[in-house]
Amino acid sequence: MKKGKKVSKLAFHEALRGYLFIAPALILLLGLLFLPMVKGFGYSLTDFNILKNWDYNFIGPENFQKILKNRDFPVILKNEVFFALTVTVITVIVSILIALLLNSVKRCKNIVRALVFMPWVLPEVVVGSLWRWLLNGEKGLINSVLVDYWHVLPEHIQFFSSSLSLISVCMVYIWRTYPYVTIMLSAGLQGIDRGLYEAASIDGCGKIKQFRYVTLPGLKYVLSICSLMAMIWTMNGFGIINILTAGGPGVSSTTLPMVIYKTAFQKFRFGLASGYSVIQFFIIMVFALIYLKMTKATKEEEA
Numbered sequence: 001m002k003k004g005k006k007v008s009k010l011a012f013h014e015a016l017r018g019y020l021f022i023a024p025a026l027i028l029l030l031g032l033l034f035l036p037m038v039k040g041f042g043y044s045l046t047d048f049n050i051l052k053n054w055d056y057n058f059i060g061p062e063n064f065q066k067i068l069k070n071r072d073f074p075v076i077l078k079n080e081v082f083f084a085l086t087v088t089v090i091t092v093i094v095s096i097l098i099a100l101l102l103n104s105v106k107r108c109k110n111i112v113r114a115l116v117f118m119p120w121v122l123p124e125v126v127v128g129s130l131w132r133w134l135l136n137g138e139k140g141l142i143n144s145v146l147v148d149y150w151h152v153l154p155e156h157i158q159f160f161s162s163s164l165s166l167i168s169v170c171m172v173y174i175w176r177t178y179p180y181v182t183i184m185l186s187a188g189l190q191g192i193d194r195g196l197y198e199a200a201s202i203d204g205c206g207k208i209k210q211f212r213y214v215t216l217p218g219l220k221y222v223l224s225i226c227s228l229m230a231m232i233w234t235m236n237g238f239g240i241i242n243i244l245t246a247g248g249p250g251v252s253s254t255t256l257p258m259v260i261y262k263t264a265f266q267k268f269r270f271g272l273a274s275g276y277s278v279i280q281f282f283i284i285m286v287f288a289l290i291y292l293k294m295t296k297a298t299k300e301e302e303a
Contacts, residue, residue, distance in 0.1 A: 037281075043274035051268045063275035072251045079166055080235065080255045080283065087173045087234040092227055094174065095181035096219075100211075102186050113183065120179035128243025131172045135159035135244075165245045165253040172240055177233065181226045188222035189215070224295045228288060235284055256280040 044063055048056035067073055098116065105112050119127065134141050137158040146152045159168040192215065200210045216223075238257040241247065247254035247262070256276055264273035 040274045040277050043271050044278045046271045046274075048271040048274070049269050056271065059271070063272050064279075066272060067275055067279065072254070075251050076254050076256060076259055079251070079253065080280075083166065083170060083173075083237075083255055084231050084235045084287070086170045087177060088227055088231045090170075091174050091177045091181055091230050092223065095178050095185055095226070098178065098182045099185035099189055100215075102182065103189050113186070116182055117179045119176055122176075124176075124239035125243065127172065127176055128240040131168075131175075131240075132244055135168055135172075137161075160245055160249070162249045162252040165249065169241055169244055169253050172244060173234060173237060176240065177230055181230055184222055184226050185219060188219045192218035224291070228291055231287055231291070232284060235280070235287070256283070 043056075045058060045060055046056040047059050047062075102109070102113060102116065122130075137143065137156050137160060140156075140159070142159075143156040147154075147156050158164065196214045196218075197210055200214050205213065235255075236257060237255070238261060241253060241255060241258055242261070245253045247258040251259075256279070260273050260276045260280070263269050263276060
């Protein structure tokens with residue numbers, strides 16, 4: 001009996017020591033993540049506007065009613081979904097192809113990887129400014145080369161017009177995001193047993209079948225994490241869009257982070273901006289839950 005109590009007491013002290021070790025990180029998470037999140041949910045139910053005063057009144061779901069009645073909201077929501085899905089899907093496809101090419105490189109592999117990773121380490125301000133110059137409708141490098149030097153096109157492409165602005169933003173975000181996903185997938189490829197490829201080759205599988213039945217299953221978990229992270233990063237993207245188009249022309253490239261920024265820091269309507277933030281939070285949660293559900297279903301089928 002005494003021995004059981006001693007073991008129980010020892011386990012309690014070990015658990016307490018573990019909690020004490022992680023306490024600083026938990027306090028930081030509580031102060032920097034959870035409390036602001038709760039505060040944001042609270043502000044979404046108020047008329048907080050710092051131009052009037054720092055006092056605010058509880059107005060219930062009025063902010064959400066204003067958002068739903070806003071005629072631009074369906075366009076903004078469509079932009080957000082299109083932006084997230086387009087960037088995530090194309091980024092994953094491009095990253096798989098580049099990762100396969102990287103793994104086939106025999107010489108200067110580290111230098112090639114460093115060059116591939118370069119867009120990811122550049123600050124968003126640099127990326128936005130660089131592509132704003134490259135895609136400029138009059139003096140941009142791409143238009144100058146295609147129209148003025150090679151004469152491939154009869155006239156300059158207006159990349160930041162209402163019809164092309166969102167596609168241009170997607171293209172820049174793909175260029176910005178693919179290096180991280182590529183490096184992760186490249187590491188995942190190195191973890192696949194080479195013997196599986198040899199066995200598949202002996203069984204008569206060509207390169208395409210090897211990719212389908214060996215490579216993709218081996219990358220399944222890495223792909224799940226990378227796809228989810230890329231989608232979350234994209235849906236939260238702000239800096240590059242702000243530099244490239246500022247959400248324009250009109251609302252043609254406006255996403256939820258852009259409208260949150262404009263509502264909070266240009267109109268100073270923090271209550272309404274918090275309402276948009278809450279909507280974005282739930283959209284991200286829905287996408288994440290759907291994706292995790294699909295991944296779980298795949299695991300269960302394989303089991």
